[in-house]
Amino acid sequence: MENQPVTIPWGTQKRLQYLEGKLYWEGKVNRGDLTAAFGISIPQASVDFTKYQEMAPQNIAYNASAKYYEPTESFSPLFIELSADAYFSTMSCSPTKSITTCESDYIAAVPNPSRVINLDVLRTLVQSIKNKKVVSVDYRSFNNPQPGNTRLISPHSFGTDGSRWHVRAYCHESNAFKDFVIGRIASAVIESDSDIDVDSDKNWFNFIDVIIGPNPTLNDAQKNIVAMDYGMTDFRLEFKCRIALLYYLMKKLGIDQNGSERAGNEQQIVAINLDEIKTAMR
Incomplete structure (x- = not known):
């Protein structure tokens, strides 16, 4: 094209x-x-x-x-x-x-319930990224589900696992870059200029080669089917992923990060370089 x-x-x-x-x-x-x-x-x-x-x-x-x-x-x-x-x-x-x-019998998609995002929150996050600002957010996590869990963050990017959106930001409370689910931010207020060097978020800006292949527990005919399905060459498919998104990728592909030997009908593909992936995720 x-x-x-x-x-x-x-x-x-x-x-x-x-x-x-x-x-x-x-x-x-x-x-x-x-x-x-x-x-x-x-x-x-x-x-x-x-x-x-x-x-x-x-x-x-x-x-x-x-x-x-x-x-x-x-x-x-x-x-x-x-x-x-x-x-x-x-x-x-x-x-x-x-x-x-799409309202057609010709093609259909599995319903994907929308995650609610407060548009005022999203607008504030966008402006904070574009203008390099610190934002005060009321964030509801499972560890702190009650209102009033206010923290300061310096956002720099957005990411999605295909189901929900999160904002990648430096958390001034934990002094580390983290993911914050946008739908769990009850409110967001721009506070001040941010002095955080976003390029120091190595897990976001660095990539790793992910190599997947058919589950070794499958028989040869089944392995050939998986290879055909994913367009593998020599029963391998290699692609790049941001280190910060590896957790979501493994979850989406249904790959057991503990490396346990699940049956091939439960986990048709495996990460061939799982040890390298787990090391990068630490």
Whole structure:
């Protein structure tokens, strides 16, 4: 996918992206697809098709008998990313809906209950990060669940495990960088300028190579299935992760950090370099 000229309006780019996606993934597209998806007029859809033909004439051909456009053999994407993730996030539902709110029998997602975030708190955290400020927060943790557990923090980043968001910050009470679940911050007030060097948060700014593979307790056929599922090479898949996010990664992948030998049907993948990961997490 190539970068598009800034002279193309954002709305036009979204429609051309959708047009190209329908063309590639479904093998056909017409003006009605654009009018239904974006609520535009037929003349506007015609303009969009003309624009796309001007930009990528090698990609699209008109089937006069079927009255729709088809991809050519020389198709090369101009607007879309050719990946499964990109398809499911942008093409499987209406452009106005996310995968989690797609109302279709064609595709469904497991409900993911939203974690509540106080927008005033979030706004304060964003401003404190952008302006390097100390923030006084009323934080409700399991160790201190009662109101009034006020502490000073110097936030510098946001992180998520896919289920909830946290803010990465220096805690002036414990003199260490920590994660604070944003939904558990009852209130936040900017106090003063922060003199914390955020670059000293080594666990946030440093990465480690994580290597996963099939659980050794699986038989060869089962190992091949896991390798195919994750796109492993030689039964290994290696990728980078921030050290500060390793705990969440292990939890998300269902990998037992104690290294106990769980059955393969309970834990299909293992961390091959678990000792290195555990050392980095200390």
